[in-house]
Amino acid sequence: MTCIYDNPEEFAKTALAGFASVYARHVRPVIGGVVRSTATPEGKVSIVVGGGSGHYPAFAGFVGPGLADAAVAGDVFASPSTHLVANVCRKANRGGGVLLGFGKYAGDVLNFGLAAERLISEGVDVRVLPVTDDVASAPAEKANERRGVAGDLAVFKIAGAAAEAGMKLDDVERVAIKANKNTVSFGVAFSGCTLPGAKEPLFTVPAQRIGVGLGIHGEPGISEEDMMPASALAKMLVDKLVQEKPADCKGRVAVILNGLGCTKYEELFVLWVSVEAELKKAGLTAVEPEVGEYVTSMDMAGCSLTLTWLDDELEQLWCAPCDAPVLRRGAIIPTQPAPAFEDKEEELKFGPASAASKENGKCIAGVLAKVATALREAEPELGRIDARAGDGDHGQGMTRGSAAAAEAAQKAAAAGAGAASVLATAANAWADRAGGASGALWGLALRIWSTQLSDEAEMTADAVAKGAQAGLEAIMRLGGAKVGDKTLVDSFVPFAATLNEEVGKGKTLAEAWAIAADVATKAGEATAQLTPKLGRAKSHTQRSLGYPDAGAISLALCARVVAEAIKG
Numbered sequence: 001m002t003c004i005y006d007n008p009e010e011f012a013k014t015a016l017a018g019f020a021s022v023y024a025r026h027v028r029p030v031i032g033g034v035v036r037s038t039a040t041p042e043g044k045v046s047i048v049v050g051g052g053s054g055h056y057p058a059f060a061g062f063v064g065p066g067l068a069d070a071a072v073a074g075d076v077f078a079s080p081s082t083h084l085v086a087n088v089c090r091k092a093n094r095g096g097g098v099l100l101g102f103g104k105y106a107g108d109v110l111n112f113g114l115a116a117e118r119l120i121s122e123g124v125d126v127r128v129l130p131v132t133d134d135v136a137s138a139p140a141e142k143a144n145e146r147r148g149v150a151g152d153l154a155v156f157k158i159a160g161a162a163a164e165a166g167m168k169l170d171d172v173e174r175v176a177i178k179a180n181k182n183t184v185s186f187g188v189a190f191s192g193c194t195l196p197g198a199k200e201p202l203f204t205v206p207a208q209r210i211g212v213g214l215g216i217h218g219e220p221g222i223s224e225e226d227m228m229p230a231s232a233l234a235k236m237l238v239d240k241l242v243q244e245k246p247a248d249c250k251g252r253v254a255v256i257l258n259g260l261g262c263t264k265y266e267e268l269f270v271l272w273v274s275v276e277a278e279l280k281k282a283g284l285t286a287v288e289p290e291v292g293e294y295v296t297s298m299d300m301a302g303c304s305l306t307l308t309w310l311d312d313e314l315e316q317l318w319c320a321p322c323d324a325p326v327l328r329r330g331a332i333i334p335t336q337p338a339p340a341f342e343d344k345e346e347e348l349k350f351g352p353a354s355a356a357s358k359e360n361g362k363c364i365a366g367v368l369a370k371v372a373t374a375l376r377e378a379e380p381e382l383g384r385i386d387a388r389a390g391d392g393d394h395g396q397g398m399t400r401g402s403a404a405a406a407e408a409a410q411k412a413a414a415a416g417a418g419a420a421s422v423l424a425t426a427a428n429a430w431a432d433r434a435g436g437a438s439g440a441l442w443g444l445a446l447r448i449w450s451t452q453l454s455d456e457a458e459m460t461a462d463a464v465a466k467g468a469q470a471g472l473e474a475i476m477r478l479g480g481a482k483v484g485d486k487t488l489v490d491s492f493v494p495f496a497a498t499l500n501e502e503v504g505k506g507k508t509l510a511e512a513w514a515i516a517a518d519v520a521t522k523a524g525e526a527t528a529q530l531t532p533k534l535g536r537a538k539s540h541t542q543r544s545l546g547y548p549d550a551g552a553i554s555l556a557l558c559a560r561v562v563a564e565a566i567k568g
Contacts, residue, residue: 001194001201002299008197009400012053012075019060023325026064027071030091030343032084034060035070038335045096045163045172046070048089049156051108052077052435054193055216057326058152058295065333066322067160068101069094075400076195076298077217077393078435079107081443083428085115089126091343097125097169099176101156103148104130105217107437110478114440127173131155133185133306136213136222140244143181149216150258150295151183154308154318157327161320164333179314185256186240187304188233189214189221193261193297195396198383202392212236216260216297217393234274237305242282246309254308254318255279255289261296263303268292275305288319294326348411348425353418356458361422363459365409367565368426372402374561375554386550394438394550401434401442402558418455423447438551441479441488445471461509468496485533486544488551495520495559510566517559524548524556 005011020029027034033050040046049059050072059071070092074080079102089098100116102108109130116126132144133151159176167175189211192201203219205211210228211221228236257275259268272291279286287310295304310318321330353361375382375398382395408429412422424447431443452467453459472492481487498519502512527549 001198002196005196008195011196012073015053015056016060016073019056019325026323026325027060028338030070031087031345032080033070033072033088034063035088035091035338036063036065037338038065039338040069040094042094043096044069044094045167045169046089046092046094046098047101047156047160047163047172048072048085048092048098049101049152050074050080050085050088050112051102051105052079052217054195054298055295057293061326062153062156062160062324064322064324065335066164066320066330067324067327068156069163074107074435075397075433078397078439079105079111079437081432081435081439082111082114082118083432084435085112086118087343089115089119089124091341093124096163097127099127099129099159099163099169099172101129101131101152101159101176103152103216104132104145105147105437106479107435107440110437110440111435114478125169127169129155129159129173129176129180131180131183133180133183134213134215135184135186135240135244137215147215149185149187150256150304150306151180151185151308153256153258153290153294153327154183154254154306155179157322158308158314158317160322161317164320164322165317175313175317179308179317182246182309182314183306184241184244185258185304185306186237187214187216187258187260187302188212188225188237189260189300189302190227191262191301193300195298195383195393202383202387211302214260214297214300214302216295216300230271231274234271234278238275238278238282241305241307242284245282248311249309250311251283252285252287252310252315253279254306254310254314255286256294256304256306257289257291258295258304258306259293260300260302260304261293262299262301265292268303271303287315288329290327348415350412350415350417350421351455353416353421353455354457357418357420357453357455358413358416360419360453360459361409361413361417363566364419364422364426365406365413367562368402368406368409370565371558371561372399372406374557375399375402378554378557382550382554385547385553388544388547393436394554397434397436397438398442398554401430401439404433405430405446418453419459420450420453420455423450423453437479438488441475444478445475445492448474461503461507461512464509465496465500465503465512468499472496484530486527486530486549486552487532488549488555490527490530490549491520491524491552491555491559494523495555510563513559513566514563517556517563520559521556524552527552 131148
């Protein structure tokens with residue numbers, strides 16, 4: 001388990017501060033992550049990478065000359081918010097455009113994609129690169145649906161070298177796409193990982209067994225095998241990847257044997273002897289192999305093997321010099337300190353509001369405080385449900401997001417903001433603090449919901465009901481989920497429909513909301529009979545069957561809490 005921490009909620013933030021202090025030669029902290037502390041030329045393409053924390057040295061450890069220009073850091077196993085991604089990109093941009101790299105997970109796709117759209121609207125040329133190397137997460141014919149694991153390092157290293165060489169954004173993107181297409185990974189786990197402050201791991205592996213095809217966010221493997229000698233393990237890893245060798249492969253591969261956080265380097269070195277032998281049997285030559293910890297999963301015991309099929313162009317870039325905390329090779333790249341800059345959050349300002357809307361804003365703040373309390377109490381159970389087929393962090397993310405929303409709403413209400421501004425401020429805080437897919441979706445829903453309210457007029461039941469429907473439609477449009485996919489949508493659709501129907505019949509908001517909350521609760525419980533169709537959970541359909549969806553359950557819980565809060 002994770003033994004060293006103060007406040008678990010501040011674990012990722014504190015760890016990043018410590019990293020930035022130790023590696024000040026390479027990085028300087030900014031809001032949301034780190035950027036190079038060394039100067040880069042005007043017009044250079046900026047490589048910005050990122051994702052959730054808990055994977056060190058990914059992603060901050062990849063920042064330095066010859067590799068990435070900046071890294072965005074979310075909370076443990078949670079995507080950074082759209083706001084944070086955009087902020088780090090602005091600080092890293094040198095005028096040559098930005099390549100945004102991340103592992104393909106739902107939260108990262110949402111937040112990095114939305115940040116790219118925001119930056120493009122500001123005139124920044126941004127290209128998005130989701131890494132898809134994990135062969136266990138989807139078959140070869142659906143390789144674009146795979147998640148990103150330790151192959152991140154190979155793809156980002158090649159892209160970073162291309163940018164350092166002065167290539168333009170089109171060519172950097174082309175090379176990065178080719179590297180991603182040519183990269184495959186496969187891993188095993190010997191034990192699960194534990195979130196800071198948690199007493200139990202997100203999943204367990206039976207004694208003398210191996211979880212095969214694990215994920216790096218605490219997801220369990222797709223199958224189990226008996227513990228085996230290093231020679232047999234090496235053969236299993238290599239054989240799985242060699243199956244995907246392209247027809248035009250020249251026999252030269254970049255190789256990364258990656259420890260997942262709690263596997264000793266000596267064990268990896270023992271395994272490497274057999275891996276190298278198996279690669280030679282397959283007619284493959286390892287080029288500048290890397291053995292160590294590169295993309296971890298907190299305290300998980302396990303390892304993964306990554307191969308990148310090299311052509312002449314990719315090999316030259318893979319072998320090019322770099323100087324980052326996690327990877328140093330080749331000739332020293334001359335550097336000088338980057339100029340100083342200011343990085344601080346802008347102070348929130350609110351426009352005028354009517355007395356009635358200000359009172360509504362205070363009401364919203366009070367309701368959100370009750371929601372935050374309820375979610376904090378439900379955190380362990382929501383995490384337990386989520387761990388059946390996901391990464392087990394749903395409860396933690398909801399707790400972080402709702403607490404931040406409640407605090408922001410209280411400050412906005414105290415500053416005299418109206419109902420619309422209070423809810424919009426809370427929405428942004430929820431998205432920023434929670435991160436991940438659920439943070440992006442809840443933030444989006446509440447922000448869209450707020451557009452149906454007003455800072456001038458008093459809040460009406462009709463406006464609240466229409467806001468619920470508008471928020472739902474935004475979630476379905478952005479997340480792509482529909483009823484039956486086993487997501488929060490399965491609760492939200494009947495909730496919004498019932499709320500609008502009951503308000504349309506002339507019921508008060510309290511009456512209509514109570515009925516809708518009851519319908520949402522039953523719908524959430526019914527998701528136990530569904531199998532997941534989206535995200536990482538779709539790889540664990542049988543594990544999920546018989547257990548409700550954590551997102552649907554948490555939405556119904558929030559609905560019930562609000563029903564009680566507005567009863568008067």
